[in-house]
Amino acid sequence: MAGFGDYNSYNRPYGLDPNKETNDLYDTRYQQIYGYHTPLTEEYQGPPLVMDETPEDGNNAYVTTAISAASLITENLLSHPFIVLRRQCQVHNSLKNYHIVPYTLLPVVARLHRSQDVTTLWKGIGSTCIVKGLNLAVEDVVAKGTGWPKEIEKCSSVLQFLQHITLKCISTAIITPFYSASLVETVQSDIASDKPALLDVFREGFLRLLEWGTPSRGRMLPIWAIVFPTAALGVSKYLAHVILRSITVQVLRFQQRNKHELSDSYNINYQRNSQNPLIENINLKANIFSFITMEVLFYPVETIIHRLHIQGTRTIIDNLDTGTSVIPILTGYEGFVDCYHTTVAKEGVAGLYKGFGALILQLAAHLAIIKLTTLVVSEVSNLLKPAKSPTNSEDSVHMQQKYLFN
Structure with missing residues (x-):
């Protein structure tokens, strides 16, 4: 037991006389300090172990906060160039080099920067952020108007869970026209089209929304034919994220609990503390x-x-086979199922993974930034941490016993 050293065969601390008078004296003094008796007549268990926040816990809290901020910035801003690359590969049905591995993209990106300016991979970032903010705003309005829970943690019944999923479906369906307009901005070539204004995403989104039936532009699909698969994808990804996060949290907590139980500073209440930096770190790892x-x-x-x-939008994208030319997107899919069968028939199963190398680069950059942030914050917190004075655990034991008996 931490703070009381080893125990003899009677399970008593060092220096404790096994006779009853000494036990009573110790028990009386213990009551004055801690407020209740200790059952020395049966088996001594030691004082209640309270685990205060250590400097290491404080460091963990700083690191967890910094990682959360870095992950949020990376996911919404720094990952955008990789998102542009993977989307351009995904919509390019005649792309010869599928770019499933990352290294094939590197020379193409270099040629893109030489033929265009340095902002070529940052196009559409404004509309992307607007669509994400619009999604949050729609969820908030629907939640307040219906009383449905906006967060899954607040779902205490099956009915509330279904209401929460319905809220996600409705919000995704509402922003689908604006997501479509934002997608066009992220894949169209800067040298073949004018750069859109910041709020053009609203104008194009409302135009797609007004064309709910048969659109007036070529082979463009009606928005209702896109809303349902888009909403299904969004909700499926959300449910998969929740389930995977829950399973990962349980596994990591089980490992952490076993590790903590084997340590010298075990405290059963420590794992129940919601402000525990270790718990926050586990949640962060599970999210990633x-x-x-x-x-x-x-x-x-x-x-x-x-x-x-992208079909029927007359979009011209950068040709990622060369990195120096542009190419129009001309497709004639009739729907989700037809697009799947046509893609597999003409491009093979690998055609569904075009641009996967850009995703690998995105995830690698994400993890690298988190790792770098962890190292930097840990080093800074260690430099700012006050020096610890050396202590002797055995001297501390005797001092506690001397205080109890004097």
């Missing part, structure tokens, strides 16, 4: 793992959805 797994699993479905969105 579930995000990576979800992106890999749903990549082929995302390829099909993006092709349906």
Whole structure:
């Protein structure tokens, strides 16, 4: 037991006389300090172990906060160039080099930067952020209007869970026209089309929404034919993320609990503390793992959805076979099933994974930034941490016993 040293055959601390008078004296003094008796007449268990926050816990809290911020910035901003690359590969049905591995993209990116400016892979970032913000706003409005839970943690029954999933479906369906407009902005070539204004995503989105039936532009699919597969993809990814995160949290907590039980500072209440930095770190790791797994699993479905969105929009994209030319997107899919069968028949199963190398680069950069942030924050927190004075555990034991008996 921490703070009381080893125990003899009577399970008593050092220096404790086994006779009853000494036991009573110790028990009386113990009551004055801790407020209750200790059952020395049966078996001594030691004082209640309270695990205070250590400097290491404080460091873990700083690191966890920094990693959360870095992960949020990376996912929404720094990953955008890789998202542009993978989307351009996904919608390019005649692409010869599938770019399933990352190294094939590197010379293409270098040629893109030479033939265009340095912002060529940052196109559409404004509309992408607007669509994400619009999604959050729609969820908030629907939740307040219906009383449905916006967060899955607040679902205490099956009915509330179904309401929560319905809320996700409705919000995804509402923003689908604007997502389609944002997708066009991220894949169209800068040298073949004018750069859109920041709020053009709203204008194009409302135009797609007004054309709910048969659109007036060529082979463009009606928005209702895109809404249902897009909403299904969004909700499926969300459910997969929740399930994977829950399983990962349980596994990591089981490993952490076993590790903690084997340590010298075991405390049964420590794992129940919601503010425990270790618990927050576990949740963060689970979020990262579930995000990576979800992106890999749903990549082929995302390829099909993006092709349906881009069809008939007269979009001209950069040719990622060369990196120096442009090419128009001309497809005639009739729907999700037709797009899947046509893609597999003409491009093979690997055609569903076009641009997968860009996803690998995106995830690798994401993990590298998190690792770098962890190292930097850990080193800075160690430099700012006050020096610890050396202590002798055995001297501390005797001092505690001397205080109790004097």
